[in-house]
Amino acid sequence: MTSPAGTAAPRSADAGPEAAHRPAAWVRTRLLATPVAALLTAVLAFGTVFLAAAFPRLLDRTADQGLREFLRDRGPAATSVLATAELGGDAKRLDDDAALLTARTGGAFAVAPGGPVYGSRSGKSRSLTNPGLARPEKVDPVMDLLYVQGLRDHVTLAEGSWPDAPAPDGPVPIAISRDVAETVRIHLGDILETASATRDDEAPRALVVGIVDVTDQGDPYWTDLPCPNRACLNYTTGKEPSAYWRTAGLVDGSALARVRTWQTAGAQDFWRLPVDIDALRADRLAETERGVASYVTGHTANALANATRRPGLHMNSALPGLFRQATARQEAAAPLSAIGPAGLAGVGVVVLCLAAALAGDRRAAELRLLQARGGSRSGVLLRLLGEGAVTVLPAAVVATALALWLLPTPRWGGAVLAASTVALFTLLALPLRAARLWARPRPGVGRRRLVGELAVLVLTVTAVAEVRRRGVATAGEGADPLLVLAPLLLALTGGLLLARLQPLLVGVLTRVAARRPGAVGFLGLTRAARGTGGRAGSSVLPLLALLLAVTTAGFGATVLGAVDTGRTRAARLSVGGDASVIVPVGVTVSSAFADAAAELPGVRASAPVWADTEVFVLGGNGATRVFAVVADPAAYAEISRSLGRGAFDPAALSGGAGGPDTPVPALVSAELAKQLGPGATHRLRLPNGGEVLTATAGTIDATPALQGDGRLFVVLPAGPTVALAPELGRANLWLATGSVDEGALRSLVRERIASDTERAAPAAGSAGSAGRGDVLPAGYSVRTSAGVTADLADDPLQESAARLFWAAVLGAGVLALLAVLLTLVRAAPERTALLARLRTMGLRPRQGLALILVETLPQTLVAAVGGGLVALGAVALLGPAFDLSILVGAEIARGLPIAVPPVVLQTLGLTALVTAGVVAEALIAGRRQIATELRAGDQR
Template sequence: MSVRGAGRPPVVAGWVRTRLRSAPGAAVAFAVLVAVTACLAAALPLAVDRYGDAGLRRALEVAGPSRTTVQLFATDDGMLVPQEIQEADLRWDAVRGAYTELLGPAGRSLPLDRDQSAYGVRTTDPVPVADPVELARPSALPPQLHLVAQNDLAGHSRLRAGRLPKAPDGTGATAPSVEAAVTAETAGKLNIAVGSVLRVPGPRRAPLTVRVTGVVDPLAPREAYWSTSPVLRSPHLRTVPDDPARSVYWVGALLLPPDAAPAILATGLPERYWNLAPDASALPAHDLPRLTSAVASLEAGPLLQQARAAVSPGVEADTALDEVFGEYGALRTAIGSLVAVAAFGTGTVAAVVLLMAGGLAADRRRAELTLLRARGASLRGLAARLLAETAVVAVPAAALGLTAALLLIPGARPAYAVAAAGAVAVVACAALPLRAVAAHRAVRVHAAREDVAATRPSRRRTVAELTLVAVAVGAVVALRTRGVSDGEEASGDALVSLAPVLVGMIAALVLVRLHPLPLRALAGPAGRLRGVVGPLSLARASRASGSAVLPLLALLTALTTAAFGGSVLTGVADARDDAALLSVGADARLEGVPELPPGLDERVRRAPGVEDVTAVAVAQYAQPRDGRLAVPVAAVDPAGYAALARHTDIGAFDADRLVAPADAGVLPALGSPEVAERYGTRPFRMGLGDGVFVSVRIVEVRERTPAVTGQEFLVVDRSGVPGGSARPTTLLVTGDRPDGHALREAADGDARVQLRAEEHARYADSPLQSGAERVYAAAVAAGAGYAVLALLLTLLRAAPGRAALLARLRTMGLTRAQGRRLLVLESLPQALLAAAGGTVTAWAAIRLLSPGIDLTTIAVSASSSPAGRAVLRTDPVSLLVPALAVLALAVGIAAAQAWWSGRAGSVRELRAGDAR
């Protein structure tokens, strides 16, 4: 076949057409398998990019513009720079020109939202404004106001009253008055209206008169234009430093027209600023290292030096965007390593199935290929024709799968999807030629019988298997040593992702070697049995193919990945449940400020889903008499609170130990380990506020308690607490899914309502988490599907021989029931081997990885959780269900084949030349 006649056209095309026409069903099935596999492989990187980008956008949204905007500012020292130069720098053309100089280099390194980026001039510190007296004055202190001239106020606001401020040309530092606008929120809280005249004092000159000409509503108040400095849109209360009375005053902003910026010089030392807002929709998560480098360059690198050279040597930068990127990157790395476990496992199973499909095709055509080799076909020519035959089917199918993935999940990086689909096509094309070349290296007429119980593996196979086992064991030991002995988390290492595959490979090679031993041991006793089904089924199992490593590796890897994935998802759900329960303390929580109104507990009891209500008086800042750190104190009813602690399994205790003495002396207390270590068992005094003091002594120690979150707390009997300190501030509600709407109606705005279910949902409300969980679940489901397909291919490979055997045995008197039992018992050894091996392998992989995997980040989107570190634990359901499913499927297929064979008859199976 490797030689062509002179002038004759190539015969490969004719070969391909003939072979495809002879088995169109097999070609179509192979094309469907390749297309689905290519689609799944191409969809994985696209889905990872998609949820990664969405997670980065959510991280920026949660952080807010005040943290994510890069703020550049320049303040000139008024003592060293003449006023004329300062005034020239504050002219709007100069400020706008500097913005243009900064925007170009920064925008090339970091995608910026030009609409939300802003620039202008503002006071360095707010200025107290005592005139007019009508301004809001909490604690009898006048408000302090920023004067801000920011670009494009008209384009980012809607006029509610009056008109926008204007400034005459040439307004300078000596201008006696300017116009300004305020936001509606500022006007309402500070008692400012259109027409108000404010006098802003300044050093060494008469006060600057500011006339309010308009009230505006921000168009996008949460975006960077208004929220980089939130005081622009919303005033806030500030506490006077070091004031025992904790007096407060308002801090707000007056919005000046841009041309009035030089007038800010009259109020003190102004600063120019340029706020560069990143464009969240254009920030790719996969390019996080480059983005982090760009932010570092803007903060203290080449880009900052360029800004100083272009604008002023005094330009400084401030942003927390690098911290946001770092937090997101740590979360993405932790989640990505877990997703990679499922991806590697499913990818291995899919590759094994493709190889098995090629092996099945090679076995089906063994006689044909043997005959061709006997007639002089070369290995190279045979491999080339088989490669062309499979490529004609596999390459278009892979392209179709790639196209489907790109249409279903449009992504920014199709190159990775193309590479994944190409890898599938390469494996699919190479499977049949490689298997054929391996099976027909030597020219022979009759193939030797493969017998798992009698065949002894060759030395080459033994060396290859030992090499693989040594490499896998070495990798596993390295992973275990690095993850446990060195105390490092192995979550970011590729060994974590490969661990299930490595363990499955070791188990498959070991089990294939051990599998013949029990069959040989049972061969003698089975031969002395009276019945025919048992000995015959054992003999058939012993005559199974000796090369069962691939099917077993597929099943073990799929079972391990499924069990590992189920344990991860169960661990994540449990961690979220625990964190939500500890955050709320019960199924629902109502907190009043400063206390709850009378009768609220009775209204809450009538709400749907409420079974019990426990009232608690919490003093968050109770002060020990010795002046040490404040400790939250919860005053409770011992019996009801003990029942709540038992119900929630949060710090259960004996209620009798907490009952206050009749003489109202020292109150027994339940304390946290930190407080108990600080005070021991001696009595000490606690101030609960309003001059109320109680003496307490710690008699019980618990790490957690429902009423108070945190590491420090005390719990005492409420009947021993005098005065108003015993009035309830918190209601802890238990029940079967309490109705949040009904609870909020009952509270009527007098209490803040927290629901455990809502807290649980909040932990899962992250595109990065939810996307990773969906990809993980899809990968596990795909792995299970490929495992089923591997099992079907294994049984399909033996189907013709089984059908012929049943046909012959029926002519000898074998009943249909005996035929079913025969096929079921014949399939049990390998199914039991896969199920038991898969369970043990999955357990070993989970035990191996659990010290190095922290589920906290994927569970609660943070490095820490109220419930502590969430670790990976074995889930019995995830271990046993997949293994039992394999057994049930093997038995079901065998029974179905026996039924179909009996229904179809035995004529075709008994034709000459059909039986093997």
């Protein structure tokens, strides 16, 4: 073609066959054609990758938080490294040595930001003889001398002046805290006189030149120092201890020579290096333990002794032992922390496989058409990978970044690896499923399936047997992979078994429904037997997802329930019931108090008890020390029965009300009965020297008043025993069962007992009780099982493990619901067409909903019931391998008891969740789709 001028016309940019028939971009066109499917794929990838990245971070944070809280609860003294040496040098040398000691830290462990606390202290305390000082029980107060570096940063001068260098022959200038001055009744300007230890000892003196106010009484700075910030109430040794005050006078660094003369024996320089707990990490605990051990007794300790030129430098720390305890706690909590995430991972894998299977079924015709038109397998698979890369990879990157940002922790490798694995699995799932569509069918599929199922069964049996043989949480190995996988393998085996049994069970129900009027039940069960939407293969995966979720939830809930039950049981055994009151030596639980305590709200049974260890059984083999209990038989028997410890018939202790030659019936331990012989009479020698003739009336294995596994004890009835030995009626213990309020019991103790005790008056006003109205006088103890249970449960590691488990259970339940909904959505077109046709034949809307429920709920119910049974089976098979003592916080019997309520609760909860999802899907989507189908006809 030419232009009117005869020149050639320019070629159009769109001219030519190549430009006119250029193929469209596959990935863009495909995603624009199915935007909802692409969006759902991205959402599924985002959710699964986020969970995969989040749970490793949660595990790390849980372990670190549990370690730090455990160490923080031990207190600053236990979490420090203490260095001591003989007193020598001046304050400048103390500073130089402190710098040398801290220079070797910073590798495995670091010093807390507050820095080391160091100084010099005298040896033994000296008694202050000044008249007018506070003497609670006529015992002189005692005082140490102390120099501690950095004092002026932690106190403020209230009166007087700071202490300075002492005169050669004068008293040493000291400062004391205001609390000490008010408690011990020391005044500014007082010269404190001390008692001479020997005849040749010249008693030193101290001059109070300053009164200081402590900025923070709870500051770790004052830890492990001899009471400089407040007066401490101590007790003398002996059968009847007496109370006295102890404190310390604060001196200047120029008075270190006088610190030695205050009490030569034991005077020392000290350096306390508090370890920075917030910098410790659970994954580096072994390395940190080695570093602290080397600092205390290894190569580092020897190097420090040489560097400081102090051959007597002694290093000590409780941290290595605490690290071992923390490791044991982590190993005990690791299975519980891992079981939930492992179950979630299993459900997540099933959901991803199900999504790929449904997508492959939906696009089967399209992929076969592409192959028929000459498309190569590799080309089609690459295009499917391109689709996945556009939808999956951005969602995976965003999910991983979000998990790393929301859950900060120093370790990121595990989270990134888990997220990458899930993203790769999601990306390859559809291409691998598509590749199966082109595979030639081969004979023997049934045999290969049977072989695979037998392999899973053998692996499950091996895992269970190995866990039972090895136990749980082998020392030094952390979470046992077999224990983590064993519940999942049991669930997988149960799922494979149910997949074979479900068609048979539904077939039986179908035959029953065929004999009944109405076609809804029969039609729904028939479709359920074929699989949802007629796809039996795809229906196995939702069943497996549900079963995994129910099994994991039921098994973990049983473990948590056993921990709570064991903790309550241990607390009751520790208390001796639900409440106990112990009084000091020489004080009696009065009958007025016992009667008033029995009337407290919630008390079901109570008894005042006399108990003592200074009782001897006299026999042919000499005297055997035993633990003796004297109590009212009926009340004590009720407490024993309620506690489940040493229950007996109170009638066994009846009689014995005669004279001194009439034996008193006694219940003895089995070990003591072997020594005494059957039906033997024997004499008990009491603490005051008296004797009581007793006769064995029976044996019991334990008794509430005796904690632990005491083997030698005797229980006597109060009536005849007190008639023969009145001193045994002075009860020193009160026990009760019921829901006893600890606050009310403490108030009653203060009102009824403390007021009758002369020793309570000075003790009650001691510095140790300042500002606390619930503090009891010294020697009294009030405990309740509820309070002890709360103390045992106050463990961040256990709480975090439980929260992590329940989060995993919730996630597994949501994913299981998603698996069911994916199956329903995939079968929706066929089901909608069926319902539309049935509507034209008179099917009512309610019958349509019933048809959907009858078709889908059998699978849910079978999976829920099967999961509950598998969970109970897992508890029965794996329970003997569990030792929950560390999780409970007290020593309990090994094993995991079978508990039906937790399993049933989890089963019903997940069943209700899935059922609600099915009903919602049917109500929301079903009516709209049926109406569309009725208007447009079958357009498939």
